[in-house]
Amino acid sequence: VAVGYREDGINIYKISSGSQGPQHQELNVAVSALVWLSPSVLVSGAEDGSLHGWMFKGDSLHSLWLLSRYQKPVLGLAASRELMAAASEDFTVRLWPRQLLTQPHVHAVELPCCAELRGHEGPVCCCSFSPDGGILATAGRDRNLLCWDMKIAQAPLLIHTFSSCHRDWITGCAWTKDNILVSCSSDGSVGLWNPEAGQQLGQFSGHQSAVSAVVAVEEHIVSVSRDGTLKVWDHQGVELTSIPAHSGPISQCAAALEPRPGGQPGSELLVVTVGLDGATKLWHPLLVCQIRTLQGHSGPVTAAAASEASGLLLTSDDSSVQLWQIPKEADDSYKPRSSVAITAVAWAPDGSMVVSGNEAGELTLWQQAKAVATAQAPGRVSHLIWYSANSFFVLSAYENVSEWQVGLRKGSTSTSSSLHLKRVLQEDWGVLTGLGLAPDGQSLILMKEDVELLEMKPGSIPSSICRRYGVHSSILCTSKEYGLFYLQQGDSGLLSILEQKESGEFEEILDFNLNLNNPNGSPVSITQAKPESESSLLCATSDGMLWNLSECTSEGEWIVDNIWQKKAKKPKTQTLETELSPHSELDFSIDCWIDPTNLKAQQCKKIHLGSVTALHVLPGLLVTASKDRDVKLWERPSMQLLGLFRCEGPVSCLEPWMEPSSPLQLAVGDTQGNLYFLSWE
Structure with a gap:
């Protein structure tokens, strides 16, 4: 990987074992952009407008050529199999044959520009070739994202313009493996675009400050911002992780896939971040793990480029070139477990x-x-x-x-x-779909498939405390503060609550209709449901969404009082001549039906790629897990991602344990037979 610095030149870090320290070489200008043309050829762009080709041999860089005919700073570089593009502050993007730039040249006249693209109305900050090299994306301070057809390198054709697609300067662009264009901006957002259809596919707005760079690796999108935050997203906009990576602004990032140690299958996402604090850091962000901090420069970092083939990291300040090699971590033994x-x-x-x-x-x-x-x-x-x-x-x-x-x-x-x-x-109870502890902790609650709840006290036979007809029950949840919750799923979710008296008896049922309107129109299946507070309910669904539901007044205002308390409601029909005695079984049928209260979605957020299999509300925290293999820890109520752990298989169960004076402990099971013990302080 190559990283350019504003004050000390260029550093090269090699992510392998063997090197004891950096090599040194003087430079005279600040490096503002970098790109690899091959595992041994690097091109740097400078703030004086010059382009410099380098041959990497052994442990040092050797000059191949120097092109200094342009005066404005080079702001971005990109390469395809055939071409190299240079984005400039002079509103243009210039193209050169890639093969020509891999050879030594004494005179600049030997490096003619094969095309010059003019279409921007301001400095061009970035450029990126599509995976097949057929399209070049360019973007800049005019807030426009342009796409050029590169089939004829000498006469590129502008095929689409996304005009004013961000509210501020566009600072970076990249392509995913399936030809989706990604852009980032000083307005704090990351955008997804389909150039072929001319449509915006999505916008990620999780950053709190200007986004300075974005890269795409397989199914992941990595973005970094001026507040020092590193985020990883999937293509649907799910924020997989968020890390406070630097104490100051991050200028650039590079990413690659790294084989897992010890013969484990698959690969791990490796991200390099470089910032104005002068540090270059290596991360496994999906493991929320920093591997190394690479020092060696005091000045701000301004450019970065990655080469998976050579495994090099090159950083630059103003006056030196340094080569680093990162020792490999010791391989962990991998032992297969029960399946x-x-x-x-x-x-x-x-x-x-x-x-x-x-x-x-x-x-x-x-x-x-x-x-x-x-x-x-x-x-x-x-x-x-x-x-x-x-x-x-x-x-x-x-x-x-x-x-x-x-x-x-x-x-x-x-x-x-x-x-x-x-x-x-x-006991012949039929099919049981749930088992829980009563709110007072003195008895067990059994939930039957045909929507009947049974209470079982020590030494006693179970007794029915609630019965409904014709609906399938799916989720049982007990809360010491609010009572006993159970969910029935049909065309829409029906949430019912039993309140437990001090005597231990269950006295009343409250009903709520759950209105979940999926934006894409597909059916929603609730997989987890927990009360978040006295006025809100959290529901997680099979499509990885998290819904925050609350009660709303007829004027459209959200109710902040306790909605789980008993409310005086008039039944729609009343056929019983006498009220139920306090000791009678609560048996409601269609003849005695109370109007349910509607709970509406106050917020909706994509939190996982797969079905959510665990949801736990803790003081100030939320823990979720999914079939996508991820366990996530969120801050409440901001829903800022605090931590992430990826299991070897889809997560099937998770239980937390937390005491005020102790760190949070998690026990997590997956479908491959693994049990994980996690701790968060």
Whole structure:
């Protein structure tokens, strides 16, 4: 990778083992743009308008040619298989045959420009060739994004203009592998464009300040901004990660795919950022991991270029060229694990133990991230609930509820643990789709497929506390503050709430219609639902969206009071001659139906690429996970991404454990049989 500096010249960093330090070479001008023409040939553009070709041999750069006939600064360089383009502050973009520039030349007359593009009304800040080299995109301070047909290099044809497509200067442009054009701007946005159709495909607006550069690698888009932030997006605009990478503005970035260590399959995104703080940093942003900080210059960084073929990083100030080689990290051993999917996980009340269950019914007890005991449950484990410090309940095979005891045996030097089946509740309950702890923590709640809720107290048989007819129940959630929530999905979501009295009895049902209108018109399936506050509900869906739902007045104002409290409502029809007694079963049918309250979408955000499989609301934080393999930690209510972890397989279950004086702990299971223990301080 090559990086240009304003004061010290150019640095080259080689991402491999072997080098002990940088090589040095004097330069006389500030480098403003860089591009690799081959693994051994680099071209630099300078603020005095000159272009300089370099041959990289061994550990040093040797001059190939110098072209200094132009006076205005070179602001951007790009190369295709056939051509090199140079964007200039003089409103033009010039083209040269690439092969010509890889040869040594003594006289500038030997480097004739094959074409000069004029179409911008201001300085041209950037240029980029499409993957096949057939289209050149140029953009600049006139806020216009131009696309040129390069089939005839001597006479390029302007085929499309995106006029005033940003509110401020366009500072960078790049192409994805499927010929989608990406632009970034000082207005803080990143835009996606389809030049063939002449349409804007999307706009990413997550940056809080001017975006200075953008690159595209496979399915990822990387952008950096003047406030020092590095962001990675997918092509649909999902913000995969956001990292405060530098203390000051980031000038440029470069990206490539790096093979994973230890023979692991796939590759990892590697990003290099260079900034006005004089530092060059290497990142694995999808792992939220900084690999290296490369010092060696004190001046601002102004240009960067990457070469996957040679693995070089070159940085420039005003007067020197330096070569670096980055030692490789030690390879981690890769051990294949069981392929049986983890389907449920739960923390003990004190956080000292975790129990997990899998597709085959195997229960595993974990202490300090180590498996200490195993047992076999009757069928696939779908839910796990701790009832006390040493006992938990298991829902397996969608119909069996069993109670298990953790046994601790103290020896002379250590303590061993074991799992014992205490009892299996033999009841013909039908298909069970949910298991939870009552809000007061004194009883279990069972949810049946035919929308009936059962309460089971210790030593007692389950009793029905609520029954509905004709709708399939899918999600059960209990909240100590607000009550018992359960969701029925049909043409639209119907959320119902049972409030628990101090006596432990459930007295009332509140109903809410969930109005989720997907912008693309496709059906929405709710996969997770949790109350966020006394006035809002969070719903996650199968398309990776997060919805914030609230109640709205008829005047269009959002209600901020507690909407989960009991409200006096008049039933549409009332056929019962007497009111229900406090001890009677709450059994509502079509003959006694209360108008549901409508909850509308106050906010909607794409948070994952796949179906959301976990959603947990914590003090000031939100934890989500998805079939896209990602676990994400968000700040509430700003929804700023704080951290990301990528699992080896789609995430199937996640449970947090958090105490005021302790760091957040996460236990995460995936469909490939892996269990991860994550910590966030």
